[in-house]
Amino acid sequence: MGGDQMKKGFLKVLMLVLSIFLVGCGGEKEKTDGVQQAKAPQKKVIKMSMKFVEDEQTAKTFHQVANKINDRLKDNLEIQVFTGGQLPIGKDSMEQVVGGANWISVDGINFLGDYVPDYNAVVGPMLYNNFDEYLAMTKSDLVKNLNAEAEKKGIKVLSLDYLFGFRSMLTEKEVKTPEDLKGLKIRVPNSQLYMLTLEAMGANPTPLPFTEVYSGIQQKVVDGLEGSLMTIYGTKIYEVRKQVSLTNHLLGVSAVTISNKVWNELTDEQRKVIEEEIYNGSVYNTDETVKLEKEYQTKLEELGVKFNEVDAVAFNKAIENVFNQFPKWTPGIYNQIMDELNKIRNK
Ligand code: G3P
Numbered sequence: 001m002g003g004d005q006m007k008k009g010f011l012k013v014l015m016l017v018l019s020i021f022l023v024g025c026g027g028e029k030e031k032t033d034g035v036q037q038a039k040a041p042q043k044k045v046i047k048m049s050m051k052f053v054e055d056e057q058t059a060k061t062f063h064q065v066a067n068k069i070n071d072r073l074k075d076n077l078e079i080q081v082f083t084g085g086q087l088p089i090g091k092d093s094m095e096q097v098v099g100g101a102n103w104i105s106v107d108g109i110n111f112l113g114d115y116v117p118d119y120n121a122v123v124g125p126m127l128y129n130n131f132d133e134y135l136a137m138t139k140s141d142l143v144k145n146l147n148a149e150a151e152k153k154g155i156k157v158l159s160l161d162y163l164f165g166f167r168s169m170l171t172e173k174e175v176k177t178p179e180d181l182k183g184l185k186i187r188v189p190n191s192q193l194y195m196l197t198l199e200a201m202g203a204n205p206t207p208l209p210f211t212e213v214y215s216g217i218q219q220k221v222v223d224g225l226e227g228s229l230m231t232i233y234g235t236k237i238y239e240v241r242k243q244v245s246l247t248n249h250l251l252g253v254s255a256v257t258i259s260n261k262v263w264n265e266l267t268d269e270q271r272k273v274i275e276e277e278i279y280n281g282s283v284y285n286t287d288e289t290v291k292l293e294k295e296y297q298t299k300l301e302e303l304g305v306k307f308n309e310v311d312a313v314a315f316n317k318a319i320e321n322v323f324n325q326f327p328k329w330t331p332g333i334y335n336q337i338m339d340e341l342n343k344i345r346n347k
Helices: 003-024 057-073 090-098 109-113 118-122 131-137 141-152 192-200 210-218 229-234 260-265 268-302 312-318 333-346
Strands: 029-032 035-038 044-050 077-082 103-108 155-171 185-188 204-207 224-227 243-259 306-308
Touching (some): 057 077, 057 155, 057 229, 057 268, 090 109, 090 155, 103 109, 109 155, 109 192, 118 333, 131 155, 131 268, 131 333, 141 155, 141 333, 155 229, 155 260, 155 268, 185 192, 185 210, 192 204, 192 243, 210 224, 224 243, 243 260, 268 306
Parallel strands (some): 044 077, 185 204, 185 224
Antiparallel strands (some): 029 035, 155 224, 155 243
16 A cells, blocks of 8 residues: 555544544534534423412412522523413323423322322321321321332322312302212212212212313203312302302312433432422412411302301211222221321321
């Protein structure tokens, strides 16, 4: 091989090595008209989806939480809040989480219960006397173990503490006993726990997305619903039904969840900020809920809504057997929950 040929061969190899090197650096630099330019770091966008409408406190709280997270994480992460079911909610929202989308679901704990059934037992009927008992339960080892189970299924639980009040009946006629619910079609979220609870209480439970409840009542698809004061006032559903009967049968509370895969891809700083703001938001949300429930009762009364006490003993007796109707729950889970609750009550 002559000297010239050797030089040419060497140059070719050098060009090849250089081009491989430049392709390798493609993520960092972009070529525009022959000039290398630094690319802005990619901002991660996470969509947060919920059923709550803008006028409900939970939606207001999450706008605030997202703003704080976005402010603190500036250019590298943005949480976008979608309220009122603009994006998939319920089961469909949870599927986004499990499927690894950049997604935060804010929805009923029952949808988490579809993956780890014992969560439903923790929010079973007539367990808690007040919010504090429930909030202590979510910090217990029992619930921490469920959160660890959820992680194995690809779900990171960010909070179970977004309360929106105990749920009661909203119907046309006054309800005092289980007898009064006989033959009434009562809207419930799409959940076996709600179906069995309302059935035990004497009603005909009818699952329906909340977005269809107002028209559902007008068109007589359902006779009434069950929900918290926050829901009744915030969604204006009181316009079509005026009797609240205080059964307080289930706790209105949301699970805030994200894909475990997405969570693990975030930086330590991003995880810290999200955790802190979601926690602070939950404390604020509970304080607001306690305050607003009183305010809303007065406002609802002014709007012609009547509040009725019920025969609590009769309703408690009616739901006694509900806890025995879930073959997927861990045997003895009710007793475990009651032991935990007794510890909480005796503290
Ligand atoms: O916006 C609706 C919300 O307040 C209650 O929804 O499905 O838990 O009754 P749900």
